[in-house]
Amino acid sequence: EIVLTQSPGTLSLSPGERATLSCRASQSVSSNYLAWYQQKPGQPPRLLIYSASSRATGIPDRFSGSGSGTDFTLTISRLEPEDFAVYYCQQYGTFFGGGTKVEIK
Amino acid sequence: QVQLQESGPGLVKPSETLSLTCSVSGGSVSSDYWSWIRQPPGKGLEWIGDIYYRGNTNYNPSLKSRVAILVDPSKNQFSLRLSSVTAADTAVYYCAREYCSGGGCYLDHWGQGTLVTVSS
Numbered sequence: 001e002i003v004l005t006q007s008p009g010t011l012s013l014s015p016g017e018r019a020t021l022s023c024r025a026s027q028s029v030s031s032n033y034l035a036w037y038q039q040k041p042g043q044p045p046r047l048l049i050y051s052a053s054s055r056a057t058g059i060p061d062r063f064s065g066s067g068s069g070t071d072f073t074l075t076i077s078r079l080e081p082e083d084f085a086v087y088y089c090q091q092y093g094t095f096f097g098g099g100t101k102v103e104i105k
Numbered sequence: 106q107v108q109l110q111e112s113g114p115g116l117v118k119p120s121e122t123l124s125l126t127c128s129v130s131g132g133s134v135s136s137d138y139w140s141w142i143r144q145p146p147g148k149g150l151e152w153i154g155d156i157y158y159r160g161n162t163n164y165n166p167s168l169k170s171r172v173a174i175l176v177d178p179s180k181n182q183f184s185l186r187l188s189s190v191t192a193a194d195t196a197v198y199y200c201a202r203e204y205c206s207g208g209g210c211y212l213d214h215w216g217q218g219t220l221v222t223v224s225s
Contacts, residue, residue, distance in 0.1 A: 001166065032209035037150075044199055044215035045150065051209050088150055093140065093203045093210030094163070096150040 002026055004089050004097035012105040019076040021100045023089035028069045033092040036065055036074045039099075040085045048087075049074060076102075107132035109200050109216035117194075117223050123187040127200030127216060134158055134176050138203035139183045140212060141174060143196040151196075155203050156183055190223045197221075 003026040013019055023034070031052040037045035047056040049065035052072055062077040076083055084104050089097040113125035127139070141153040154164035156174040164172050168187070176183040187194060197220050201212040 030208065032207055035209075035211040037212070039150075044201075044218050045212070046215075047211055047213050050211040050213075051207060056213065090150075090152075090211070093138065093155065093205070093212060094152045095165075096142075096152060099149045 002029060002091055002095060004091060004095060006087075006089060006097035006100045008100060009098070010101045010103060012103050013079055014105045015079050015081055017079050019074075019079055019083070019102055021074040021076075021087055021102075023067075023072040023074070023097050025070045025072070025091065029072075029091050031068050034065075034067070034072050035090045035093075037088045037090065038083075038085050039088065045088060107202055107214040109202065109214060111198060111200050111216045111219040113219060113221070115220060115222060117190055117221060118225050119191055119223055120189055123185070123190050123194060123221055123223075125185045125198055125200075125219065125221070127183050127185075129181050129183070129202075132202065132214075133178075134181050134183055135178045138205060138210065139174075139176065140201045140203045141185045142199045142201060142212070143194075144199070144218075145193075145196045153185065153187075153198075192223050195221065195223045 005024045007022045034052040036049040039045040053065045108130045135158045138155045140155040171188045173186040197218040199218045200216045202214040204213045
């Protein structure tokens with residue numbers, strides 16, 4: 001079982017700032033297998049990024065994903081008010097990381 | 106547009122079996138994989154397992170002894186059964202479509218989730 005560790009646990013930023021979220025795997029993961037989701041309170045998660053760097057339908061281009069092997073990154077170039085949420089990485093449609101909360105500073 | 110809707114009891118007694126159904130519209134369970142995920146209150150997401158329409162299943166090892174996921178193409182539904190529940194199984198349960206392409210799989214459509222509380 002591959003364990004995904006997300007850091008930081010909480011990220012306190014202001015609108016307009018850049019957010020960099022990390023997802024580290026306990027062993028090498030194919031880039032095709034890594035996805036990112038956004039979850040807001042009271043809502044189901046929403047797919048943002050699949051295959052490590054491909055944006056899902058309707059996702060703004062301020063969201064980008066990168067990485068390979070054991071280290072993956074989700075970047076939000078300029079935070080909009082609606083981007084404050086919890087973000088999860090997932091490998092191959094199965095296990096999730098523990099999540100990173102992006103909160104307003 | 107694929108839509109999913111969970112249904113089932115919101116309250117289950119300890120030691121009993123939790124049973125949920127996911128109804129799919131705008132798509133067919135006779136293709137792709139279909140998944141169950143849960144989220145305890147205030148906590149992160151936990152993958153429970155998935156099923157391919159032909160009946161192939163994959164389960165989280167931590168739940169494998171208690172879980173069964175079934176698919177019913179005639180009703181375009183799939184279901185979750187979790188036996189011997191305890192308070193630790195209290196969570197919002199989500200169903201989702203698992204789309205596999207280019208060697209990878211991801212959850213691209215989700216139900217709204219249903220809260221199941223385990224309590225006597």
